[in-house]
Amino acid sequence: MSNLSLEQQLRNVKVVPVIAIKDAALAVPLAKTLVDNGLPCAEVTFRTEAGQESIRLMREAYPDMLIGAGTVLTTQQVDQAIEAGVDFIVSPGLNPTVVKYAQQRGVVIVPGVNNPSLVEQAMELGLKTLKFFPASASGGTAMLKALSAVYPVEFMPTGGVSAANIESYLDIPSVLACGGTWMVPSDLIDAQDWATIGKLVEEVVSALAEQ
Template identity: 70%
Template structure:
């Protein structure tokens, strides 16, 4: 887990992607790699998720790939079979967490309160998603949580170019999840040049 966290810490932003057509996965991965964000969280919000992950993994073995919006053990199995490096869930489901632990895959579940952080710690977790970050109190809430708990966080939901640095300035934040550099319409319409500009602009925020 520590190697994964350090790799994501170096990248700083994890593109969160809903792919409608698995054939777009490899070209999108190419855009991400060539423009400074060599990672992707492919969400299970579309039926194409598993095949999209497979296509990314086959084309770019070194890409860091997470499966997002994972809600069931069956989706965990699907994501592992497709070749993911880690699992992300929107909430803290002990059943899903324990199943990931049994399968030997890293899970980063979502929390947004002290009680949920303590439940996660009881399950042996040290890395969590703060979600939805904006509606849950944003930077101030996350500062309050990190002042109390020895947890590393990946805030997602409401993170944007205007506030990403505020989140990343919190020492316990290892990366932020975001969707703004991978709009669905640009992916669906295969507008790779425009996507490349967006991804590069995000990478340049941290030069």
């Protein structure tokens, strides 16, 4: 576990691979591919049954990796994520019950918002780091710039972020990092095509290093 704050760690990695993994046996080879290609970070979603076990196996194999649980919708899933050893929790929307429960359990939660009212509700809950989701469908960089001009919070845009537009998001000072799936497509994970995933990861890491 790093001594840096989550915000500092996210700024360092710049991009968070958002992963839907169907077979926990593939979690460690996937983590190895990410780490070996310069991206020691993952948001493993709870959209599949293998989410919790995948996180546990990744944490065991790579203790220093930055690992989040994504699509956390219930307090029960907060418990499961903590048991698996996550560094942070991400949810697609702002559920005050889930946020308060995560805060009580002492784990950082980054809930999803996409308009001024939700940002204000998040701030009322003491949150400073928010997911902007679904990013492209909610107005993309134009909406983010408008929100950033008004509110002292930081964002992790996710949803429609790609190799083609990630730099335009990262150019906004309030953006810590972007979440994306393009370097970890589910079909390549299912096919165990670590070479192609490694190449996609290496390409994004190289592109962002030049920024």
